[in-house]
Amino acid sequence: MAPHTEQLTRPAVRLRGLTRSFDGRTVLDGIDLDLPVGQFTALLGHSGSGKSTLLRAVAGLDHRVSGSGRLSAPERVSVVFQDSRLLPWRRVLDNVLLGLDGKDAERRGRAALEEVGLKGRERAWPSELSGGEAQRAALARSLVREPELLLADEPFGALDALTRIKMHNLLRELWERHRPSVLLVTHDVDEAVVLADRVLVLERGRIGLDLVVDREAGARGEYRARLLAALGVTEDIR
Numbered sequence: 001m002a003p004h005t006e007q008l009t010r011p012a013v014r015l016r017g018l019t020r021s022f023d024g025r026t027v028l029d030g031i032d033l034d035l036p037v038g039q040f041t042a043l044l045g046h047s048g049s050g051k052s053t054l055l056r057a058v059a060g061l062d063h064r065v066s067g068s069g070r071l072s073a074p075e076r077v078s079v080v081f082q083d084s085r086l087l088p089w090r091r092v093l094d095n096v097l098l099g100l101d102g103k104d105a106e107r108r109g110r111a112a113l114e115e116v117g118l119k120g121r122e123r124a125w126p127s128e129l130s131g132g133e134a135q136r137a138a139l140a141r142s143l144v145r146e147p148e149l150l151l152a153d154e155p156f157g158a159l160d161a162l163t164r165i166k167m168h169n170l171l172r173e174l175w176e177r178h179r180p181s182v183l184l185v186t187h188d189v190d191e192a193v194v195l196a197d198r199v200l201v202l203e204r205g206r207i208g209l210d211l212v213v214d215r216e217a218g219a220r221g222e223y224r225a226r227l228l229a230a231l232g233v234t235e236d237i238r
């Protein structure tokens with residue numbers, strides 16, 4: 001393959017035989033996975049199935065964990081967690097700018113805050129923000145770094161239902177505008193189907209289901225049913 005073509009088709013993330021174990025217990029059992037550049041992927045699985053372990057491996061945050069396999073990921077990676085992880089002693093804009101330098105940084109930070117709907121809150125302290133606002137600030141902090149890959153570990157897990165819906169819209173909008181590759185860990189089947197173009201189910205250390213979601217087809221109910229079945233959940237509401 002010509003180098004140029006290879007560059008165009010190279011996935012953002014490539015895992016080959018990725019294995020991770022804790023105290024002799026295998027959590028990831030030889031995962032092979034490619035995430036194409038710019039794809040929005042959700043990762044579902046039961047509690048304890050290894051979703052965060054996989055995300056941390058891709059983020060390069062698992063130095064002391066035993067494992068093997070090959071992994072490649074882009075250079076610019078941002079991670080968003082369930083809690084915003086804003087530093088309480090720094091104002092919102094300073095949190096967004098943390099570790100950034102260059103004379104353009106402040107302008108970019110302000111623009112990122114405006115993009116997530118926090119214009120005017122630059123000088124607020126994190127303690128003055130609601131949970132949803134804090135997650136918006138965390139998204140701004142990720143965005144301003146112009147990540148090639150955005151890793152999100154249950155970023156909306158602690159929010160109320162209405163705020164979650166707003167944040168879903170925001171995340172999807174931001175993704176459409178910036179097109180990073182996204183890997184979103186969630187336990188919420190509906191969130192996965194609403195947001196992602198591809199949904200993976202982690203099961204016994206492997207990718208048990210790999211579902212491409214056709215967002216135009218309007219078949220959310222069908223995707224939902226397939227994912228719930230893969231998770232071994234039946235709905236029985238009479």
Ligand SMILES: Nc1ncnc2c1ncn2[C@@H]1O[C@H](COP(=O)(O)OP(=O)(O)OP(=O)(O)O)[C@@H](O)[C@H]1O
Binds near residue numbers: 022049
């Ligand atoms: N640092 C660690 N030390 C020991 N065991 C760990 C460690 N990190 C994860 N584990 C174990 O690995 C398994 C997978 O954990 P992980 O957090 O990846 O699951 P998860 O699918 O993200 O779960 P949840 O949805 O509950 O967050 C669990 O049994 C957990 O106890």
